[in-house]
Each structure stands twice: as C-alpha cells, then as structure tokens.
Amino acid sequence: MKPLLVLPIILPLAAAAGCLLAWRSRVAQRVIGVAGAAALLVAAVLLLQSVWRDGVQAVQIGRWPAPFGITLVADTFSALMVLLAGIVGFATSLYSLASIDARREQYGYHALMNVLLMGVCGAFLTGDVFNLYVWFEVMLIASFVLMALGGERAQMEGAIKYVTLNLMSSAILLAAVGVLYGLTGTLNMADLSVRVAARPAGGVMTAVSMMFLVAFGIKAAVFPLFFWLPASYHTPPAPVSAVFAGLLTKVGVYALIRMFTLVFTHDVAFTHGLITLVAAFTMLSGVLGAAAQSEFRRILSFHIISQIGYMIMGLGLFTAAAVAGSVFYIAHHIIVKTNLFFVSGVARRLRGGYRLDGLGGLYRDHPWLALMFLVPALSLAGIPPLSGFFAKFALVRAGLAIEGYGIVGVALVVGLLTLYSMTKIWSEAFWKPAPGNAAESPAPPMSADARLMLVPIALLALLTVAIGLAPGVLLELSVRAAEELMNPAGYVTCVMGEPS
Amino acid sequence: MTSVILTTTARLLHPVLLITSIFLLLRGHNEPGGGFSGGLVAASAFALHAMAHDARQARRALRIDPHVLIGVGLLTALSAGVMSLAAGAPLLTGLWTSVHMPGLGEWAIGTPLLFDVGVYLVVVGITLLIILCLSEAE
Amino acid sequence: MATWLLSTFVLAALAPWLHRLLRAATPWVLATYAAAMAVHLATWAPQVADGATPRVAWTWAAALGIEFSLRLDGWGLLMAIVISGVGATILLYGGGYLAGDRRLGSFYMFLLLFMGSMLGVALADNLLLMFVFWELTSLSSYLLIGFDHERPAARAAALQALLVTGLGGLALLAAVVLMGVAGGSYEFSSLLSRGDAIRGHASYPAIIVLVLLGAFTKSAQFPFHFWLPNAMQAPTPVSAYLHSATMVKAGVFLLARLTPILGGTAAWQVPLMLAGGATMLLGAVMALGSDTLKRILAYSTVSVLGTLTMLIGVGTPAALHAAVVMLLAHALYKGALFMIAGAVSHATHEYEPERLGGLARIMPWTATSAGLAALSMCGLPPAFGFIAKEAFYESTLGASGWSTWLTSAAVLGNVLLFAVALRVGVMPFTARATQATTDAHEVSLTLWLGPALLAAIGILIGLSPAVCDARLVVPAGAAIGAGETPPRLALWHGVGPALYLSGLTVAVGCAAFAMRRAARLAGIALRKPAAWGPESWYHGCVAGMNAVATWQTRVLQNGYLRVYLWTTLVTAVGLVGYALLRGADLTDLPLSWDLHAGETVVCALILLATAAAVRARARLAAIALLGAVGYGVALIFVFFGAPDLAMTQFLIETLLVILFVLVFYHLPPFVIYSELAARTRDAIVATAFGGMMALLVMAIGGGHDGPRVSDYFAERSLGDAHGRNVVNVILVDFRAIDTLGEITVLAAAAAGVYALLRLRGGRARLPRIAVEPRTTIGSAKRERAETAGT
Amino acid sequence: MIPLAIVVGGLYAAALYLIGRRSIVKLVIGLALLGHASNLLIFSAGGVTRGRPPLIRPGDEALIAPYADPLPQALILTAIVISFGVLAFALVLVHRAYTAVGSDDVDAIRTTDA
Structure with a gap:
C-alpha cells in the first residue's frame, strides 16, 4: 500500500489548509484539528502494520527513480516514529480542546499543530537529506509560532532563544547538506550511504559528519548545545510544551540515528566514540539541571535533556542491541514525557501555577490524578515493570555486553537522580499539604475541562502500563528497527532498486 | 504618504504588475520565472495599492481574505500532487496532456503547472498577509 | 504459586473498592486471604522437602532475557510462608490500627502491593524478574513510609529509604546483568550449576561489590543502616511488616540465595562477616541508646540483620542453618513486638518505654504476647529464639580461623539484645504504673490477636521444633548450601559450650539491664560521633549533589543568549575544525583565484557592505547595507548562470528591506551594549567560524567530479517533464515535495506574523x-x- | 574558488558577530546575513560554472555541458524562500519581544532561564 507512505504528510497538510480556509470559525478548526490528528493516527497504525508485514517500503515521489527524485522510505524505525507522532498528535489534540484558550484557537493553533505534525512525519519518512532540512524547517516554523502564540512576555523571551539557536542549527544543517552535495553529487540518503562508503575516508567527510552532529545535536538538545530547551520549553501553554517535549527533540535524535547508521559509518571509532562521550555528559548535566529546579515544567524540561543522553548512548555504543535500546527508549520517552507535561497542565489548572512551592495537596484532593502522575513519573525513573525500566535495562545490558562500564555507570546513577527529582515533584506537588489551604476544607471537584484533560492522560498512562506489562511487542519492533539500521543494505536496496 | 503621483502610478501599475505576474508564472517552466517570483510580483501590485491608499483599501481590492488565499493555494498544490495518487502513481507524479492553443501551437499542460499555481497563490497570500498586517499595525 | 502472586496484585488494585464495600470486615477478609495463602504454600512443603523444585515460566520480554519464571525451593518457600503468614496478622492489625482513617483503602492497596512484590522476590527464578519485584518492594516501602505524607519528616524518611535502597537497586541491576554475561543465563536455576564459571570470571569482583551494595542497602547493613530507624515514620503495621519481618530481609535473603553461586571465597566471606559483625554490634548499642519503642526495635532489627549477614559470611553449613533458624525466629518475635509497641502507643499515646509501666494488669492479652515474644528475643527456653541463639553460638564456635572473634561478638551482641528485650518487652508491663498508663485500656481484638498468634507460634516451635524442622528449615538450608543433614533442632542440646555461652549471656544481660541507665548514657554518648556517621554522609551527598547541580545550572544555563551562542559555535568550530585538520591534507587544496574583474569587484563590494553593516550606527543604514549585500549576492548568481536565483533574490531582498523598514520603524536605535573586550572575543569566535566555513569551501574545491544526480535532470527535463527551465522543473516536478514543504513554511510563518501582531x-x-x-x-x-x- | 570562499567566510563571521550582539535589532540583521552566507556556501560548494544557465535552448533536447549545476540552484531557491518566511517571523518576533520585555538588550531577556 504505497499511498500509506505519503498519508502522514498530506493528511496534516490538508487539515492545516482546511483550518486556514475555515479560519473564522473556531468550532470548525477544532473539529478539523482533531479529525486531522485522528486520521494521522489511523494512517500511522496502518503504515506500521504494513511495514511490519512487508518490510522496508519506499515510494519515489513523482515517479522519478532514486537517487534523482525524492524518495520517501518507511523502515520499522521511521514507521514506529510516525506512529508515535500520531499518538502524541491525537492525545494533544484532545487535550488542547480542554486546555487551549479561545484566542489561541482563533489565531491558528490547530492549523499550526497540524503543520508541526506534518513536518515531524516528513522528517521521519524522507530519504533525502535536503528534504530532511525542509521538513525540519516546516516543523521549526510551526514550533516557533506555537511557542510565541499568545504573546506573553515569558513566551517572547523563550521564543527569542529558541528561535535564534534553532536557526543556528538550521544554518549549519543547510551548510552541511550543501557541502555534502558538493562532495558526493547526490542528496539521496541511500545513495549517500553507498557513495560515502566508497570514498576514501578523509578528514573532509568526517568534518561534514561533525556538522551534521552539531546541527542535529542542537535540535536534539545534547550537551553542550541544549541551552535553548530549558530556556523555552516551560513558557508556552501545557499542550504545546507537551508536544515539544514529547516529539520535537526526538526528531533530532531520529536524524542523528539515521545519519550515523546509514551514511556516516566511515570513521566509527571517532564519531561514535564522540557520541558516547556526548551521551554521558548529556545525561549527567540534564539530570543535574533538573535537580536544581523547583518548578514542575522546568524539572521535566531538564529531564528531556538527560534522557536524550540515553537515546544517543545506544547510537554511540553502536551495536544492534544498543540501538534497539535507543529505539525502545525513544518510544517510551515520547509517551511518558508528553504525559508528564499533560499532568503539569492539570496541576496548573487546579492550583494556578507550576512552581512547586505553590503546589500541594493534589494526592489528597485528586488521587486519580496522582496515580496518573505516578505512572509516567515512575516509568521515567525506570521503575519496573513500567516502560522506562525496559528502556533503561536494554541500554544497560547492551552496554555491559561490550564492557562499556563507564557509560553504563553514568546511566545507572542518572537513573537514581531521575528518581530523586520525580519524587521531588511527587513530594511537593502531591504529598505536601496545599499551602495556605486549611487541611480540613474539602477539595472542590474538578471542573469539566480538567476532567476532559484527564482523558488523554489516562490513555497515555494506560499505554505506559501496557508497554510495561507486555513489552514484547515494542521490543520486537525495536530489535527489528535496530537490525535494519545496523544493516542498511536492505534500506539501500529498497530505495535504489536491486543493483544491476 | 498618499500623494497624487503615487496613487496614479499605482493605479496604472496595478494591472501591469498583475499581468506580468501571470506571465512570469506561466513561462516559468521554460524561462526564468515561476510561481514564486510571479507571486511576489502580484503581491507587490497590492502592496503598492496599500502604500498608495491604505491597507483597508488594498484588502478590498484583493477581494479575498489572505488567509483563504493561503489555504486555497496549499490545497491547490496538494491536489495537484494527490491527483496522481488517484491515477495509481506516486504522489506528485506529473500528469500531462496536450492542448492546442490557437496561435501558439501545441501546449503541454500538466499537474506541475497546477502545482506552480498553488505556489503562486500561497506566495501572494502570505506576502499580503504580512505586509497588510504590518502596515495596519502602525 | 503464580496464581497467588498475581491475585495479590489484583487484590491490591481492588483494595480501595473492597474497603468501601466491606468496611470493618475488610481486614478479616484480607487476613483470611493471606492466611489461606500461607497454608496453601505450607502444603507444598513435603514435596519441596523431597527435593522437588516446581517451576513455572512464561515469556515476558524475551529479547532482554526477562522471563516470568517462578521456582519454589526450600529457601523461597520459607520466605514466602513468612511473608504471607506474618502478612495475615499485619493486615488484620493494620485494619484495627488505622480504623476510621480515610486513607485505609490505599493503605491496604500499598500493603498488598508490597506483599505481592515480596512474594515475587522470594519466588522468582529469573534474576531480572526478581529485580523487578525487588524494586517494587522499595517503591511500596516509599509509599508506606510516606503514608503520613503531610508531615515533612515522613516525606524525608520515605525519600531517604527510597534513595538508599534505590542506589542498591542500581548496583544489583548491574550485578545481575554481569552475572548473566558471566554465567550465560538469568535463570537462577541454571546459574546454580555455573558457579565455577562465574567465580572464575573477570568480573567476579565487580559482581560481588555490586551484589553486596544491593543487599547491604536493602538489609540496612553498616554503613547503610541509617535509613531503617528513620523509616519508623511509617505507621506501625508497616514497620512491623516491611521494616522488620520481611522487606529488610530481602537483602539477606538474596545473599543467602546467591551463596551457592558466589560464595565460598574469601572475597565473598570477609566483607560479609565484617559488615555483618559491625552492624550487629552497632545496632545493639544504638538500640540501647534510643528512646522510643519503635526506634529501639528498629535498631535491634538492624542488629539481627547484621547477625544474619555475618552468619551467611561464615558460610559453614552450621552457620547457614543457623541463619535460617534465626531468620524465622526473628520474623516471629520482632513482628509481634512491633505490633505490641504500636498497640501500647495506641492505648497510651506514649512512645518511650521509660514512661510506661503497669500495663500487665490493664492490657493482659497484649502483655502476655509481649512476654512470650520477649522470651524469644532474649533467647530463653522454651522459646524458639533460644534454639536460634544456640545454633548461632554453635556455628560461631565451629567456624575455623575467626572463631574467637565471631563468638565474642556474638555474645556481646546477644547480651545487649537481651537487655533491649527486657526494656521493650517486659518493663512497660511490669514497672510501676505511670501517668500515661492510668487512662489506658486493653486494645481491640484486631490489635492483639496478630501479635499473640506470632508470639505463640514462636513458643510452639520452641516446644516442638519438629513441626517445622524437617519440612521447612532443613530444605531451606539445603537450598542455600547448608547441606542435607544438619543437626536436628531441639530445645535441649545437652550441656556444651553453647549452653555455657547462653548462661553467660543471660547473666550479663540481666546485669546490663540493671545498669540500663548507664548503658543508655553510653548509647547517648555514641550519638555524638554518629553525627559524623553514615547518615551525615547521605545528607552530604544529597547536599553536595544539589550544590553541584545549582552551580552547574548557574554556569551553563545562565540566561545569556550570547553565551549559549558562543558555546554552540565554539563546539562547532572545535569538532568540525578538529575533524578537518585531523584527516585532511590541507597543503593540497585545489585552490584557484580564477576570477573576472567584475566578479572580483562584486565580491569586494559584498565584503565591504557586510563590514559596513556590522559597524553601522544607524538602523536605516544597516538595512540599506543589508540590501546591498543581498543584491551583491544576486549579482554573483547572475555571473554564474543562475538567473532564477538572481531574480528571486532581487525580489526577496526588496521585500525584506520593506519589511525591515516597516518593523524597525518601531524599534529603538542601535546601542552598543558590550565592552570592547567582549566585542573582541566575539569577533574572534565569529571569525574562527567564518574561517572554518571558508576552509571547508576550499577543501571541497569546486565540488564532486564524478556523476551527479543533476546530469539526469539535464537529460530528462524537457523530454519527461516538459520544461526547459531545469531549475523550475526541479522545483515543481523532480523535487516538488520540497516546494510543498516550503510553501507550508511560508503559510505557517505568515500565520505566525499575523498572530504575533494581533494577539x-x-x-x-x-x-x-x-x-x-x-x-x-x-x-x-x-x-x-x-x-x-x- | 578562493574569493567566493572568502566571501562566504566573511558573511558567516559578520552574521554570527551580529547575532551575538546584545542589541536585539542587530540580532535579526545577523540572521538575515546568515541566510546569504548559507546560500552562497551551497552555491560555491556545488561548483560554479560561468554564464551557462541551466535552461534548455530552443531546439535542444537536453542541457549541453558545460552548464551551471541546476540542483544547488533549486536548493538555494527553496532555502531563500524558507529563510524569507522564517526571517519575516523572526523580525516580528523581535519587535514583539521588544515591546513585551521593554528593552532591546538581549541580556535583559533572561527571566525564563534557571
């Protein structure tokens, strides 16, 4: 089913265009927004199913054969990522219905959300480096606008840093693509894979790979390029930061994994060794940053960085088991992190802020919310048998198998520190009595809006538990994704056709 | 700002610019030009109008809301691509047909041209949206 | 056994509803459930005693080697019976203790969650599965210690316990994986036969360190003991169950379980004996120096856990056998004593033994149970504790090499515990009545039945040890390497060194009790050095980590955009530059100055305009210069055969200048904020980056010589795509999807501008x-x- | 070609220097220059050919070598347009940030960090 490959791009685009056409009607935009996200989710499920059944699939856009036209490729990794985008997109669209204010909806919130999803899916599916740049830009501009939409001061401040540093990343990426074309005469990733491998491994190619590493590293928020993330992710409304936290940085990680398994494997000792080192620092500095925070979303933001470290740790170790661990980690993290930001939004709705000293008493007043926080939070900290445990364990196991004791040690200690900051939120926001609140006064019931916000939260929490109780499905997917990534021959053949 | 000279120039230039823009759009496939430059020229026609009169007048002259123009443009480009899906070919595959134009001979008409029209519309829409908003924000 | 395990978790999930449904009957129902489990497990005992090890397994996370496999051996069976049996009494007691509390439903939930997890630890065959349950016990312990979550002390204690045991958990995880690597399996039953391979493996020392870290933190061994007394913030039923009878035994349980695989070497035995012995003595001394009933009991638990660790370290069949006996005896009497302490405090609202007295008359049932349990703790016949102590002495006496030291330590520890037992188990009931006890009353049935049962069982087994000897204790010992034929348990062992030592213990113990004031003072005096003890290390670690975190965040995430920018650039220059210089031969760059006059002029003009734009003081001048740069670039496009580019560049540049003017009209004039030094530094970094990019352009040297994909476009553009302008054909046909993305960017940007200006x-x-x-x-x-x- | 390389390097250096200034107005000018730098980099990295635009002449069926490589040109066109959109947004963002923060000093924009 080849059209399945393009659906994740054209469905959100159609939805966005529809929202623009109906831009005067808020209700129509809400309907189109949710419908678009739902359609994307369905398409993503079908795509993954089809890739699982038939293996890597490629479609030559415009029927121009690779490497001349642009090829969209879905292997298990990208299909899985598209599915995750679909899940996050759908959950967020539901959540937004209850939590986004009318003014933002009026000014294009739903259209932009769909543009964002389009860019993300495009980046996951494309098999062409310049096209990858284009999708990054689509995703970025949508995120810029969503970040700034609403015009509050904090948003403006966050957006300035977010925009500037991400534009740096885009500029470096664009330059890298240009140089790569100059060096190889092609843009198709599969073709690049062949041509780079055929070249004598020279310093220039490694330099280009470093440019990609920096460009994607900024987008993925690795050490020491992550500054824009903690400066901005806590400023927009909850659903926006949830989608950013869940999806956006993972696109950078995806691109890193794709490029450094498919194209840049000519100098593994240097490049992947460097990535491992970066991973260690990223994990540590992220989690330490979180420990220093005392605001719900800031803690979560710094944790994204820390967990990006885990994701690229698998890439750095560069074995099939390790990459499988990375893939599993990404999938787990997207679901869990999105959910935690959702919960933070509910906490804000109930208590009026994100600062931990102003929160409290949520466990007593809203035990269900507490449970739904506890599931993703403990999963994030790697407590078994939730999804995060398997993610962390897969990486630890892969690391110890090749005697990467240093990085595994860091990963384990960071796990403990993650637990520390999750319990900090739990202790302050949920256990601690609400400040200034008479202990005996009964809690006001949740508003209908807040209860609607709990629906996507519950869905994602259930998913987290399900992955934990039956990790086999996702594990098999990750293992297969890793096998495909580590042996790109199948990918190349699928894109380029059988070598004549 | 509204001087008589500017108003007159704008009135005279308006149709010229619009025709030029369509010319650029159509010839783009064979000569320098295309939807993007054509769109910019068309937008400049209305921008000039806005400078000569004011933004509200320019909006009136445009008749269509820029938002809608963008939406229509996106959908046009998209449908140019999706048509080939219906024909069983991959997305954005060019479908061509030959049309006999009196005086011009055989003309190849295809979905890539429609796609370029979509680009044209989007460019007109966004340029105007930005310029009109900015000049209204005074 | 899988059914019992899973149903416990299901029951945990349903507990709040069950509580709402059944109200006061809930504890009885739950206790019956747990008791039924204990009885059912006991019916397996004959089979297991015959050497059967029933095993069930389902695949779970096969790719990671995690199987859901359970296996029932003697050691696991003993533990499981203790868990469910003591659990039954605790569920009953807890229902009474927290009667009327609105959180009772979640209390049952957490307690059952713990019970299931602990059963999992006891029954899991797959070591990773065991780890899963291990972590769940830590988690449920966290939730239970912090049960009174509105008190800061409870929250702090919960966190401390979680972090300390969590640290151990990490170590244990690494240990398990390393064992799997060394032994080729995660199944305990498979590893049993591969002990030699693991002991001979290069990572054996690392495995030992990690396992010990895991077990010592869980079982509160020195220097990780401090969390356990603090955990007394938990409600008393929790203390009785988790922090004395079961969870803290998990570490000891694991050590014993792994002894057949890892044990038998000095590397294994010495640290166990040292840490165990130190913990035993330290706990006993601290128990004497403590004030409240629960803290005293907690420290005495620490002491016994030390004893168990030491015995496992000694590792002789007799010592392992003694450990089994001791574990069982301790679970019975300590669980009872904790519950009794809770009942006493419940009735009197008093927590210090010195302020209590005369309760024997007022609370007869409680007092009787307390007396029986204290008898066991004192190690006096006919209680089971006596048998345990005798076995303990015999094993230390029989240990080769260290015998004298071990025995002396054992006697000292037991003497102190004897005094402690009198202090908490006897004194409050027999001493003179005090103010606090006058209004007291006997507690309800739910509160005294549980401890009474446990204490009575302790006496029963003492009187007739055969009820559990051959069926429970021997198989348990056999499973951890104590051999199949240990000495039979008996109250009367005949006159021998062990009996003499017991006598000595009683005599000195009585004396110590008599001098308890002095002993207490000594204990209190020890608190001062304890201020620099391990607990302060914990606080130091947490504070240090927070300080490092704050410092790091202040340095890295300092809010200055330009610092972020320069860090990013320096990273880029460093990495790319290093790679470039490392591998490329820069002496051989394909350089050419081949440039026409007009081109040279344009290049120079661009550079000049750029420099002028950088230095411009007026905004409009800067905009004009920016436009000039753009036009210059467009001219270069003209020179080098790119008319489409040039046209677009001209149009865009014009439009941009208009936009800049429109916006800058509202912005303030340029101000030079930075110092000269900062500007110099920035200029250096920026130039470095620019130089690197220039170098890169030169290094590529005019691009790829071989086939390019554009050759295809050159050939096919007209024939297949009906266009002569190849650039445009690429945009709308060959690479049309790029353009689709591009116009989407434009649409989103316009929507953004609109929203920013209007909203x-x-x-x-x-x-x-x-x-x-x-x-x-x-x-x-x-x-x-x-x-x-x- | 060395002169083009120098122009590219100079543009990058100037752009980054401006982006790093504390005046928010200079920042956005720097972003505009950055776009030029990238475009010129792609242009020169792809290899340059004088005066042979990739237009198929009437009568020809294909481009006849030597011709300027059309692909980098198409890429640059896309990049120009994208950076135009992004820049327009950034421009207005800077304007709004200035009014919201009340200062054009980038160093004043640091309340959202840790």
Missing part, C-alpha cells in the same frame, strides 16, 4: 520595564507571567 496576551498587565536585576524582581515577574498564561 497580544498579557501586554496590558506588563508595563514597560527597564533592565533590572533579576534576583530581586525576577521571581515576582515569573509569577506574573505564569498567571497570565492560558
């Missing part, structure tokens, strides 16, 4: 503020910005 949230509430120090007003402003949100 101005929070502006009215935020007056124009000049630059201000963020430390003072920053947080207030954050607050405001926050409340202005959605």
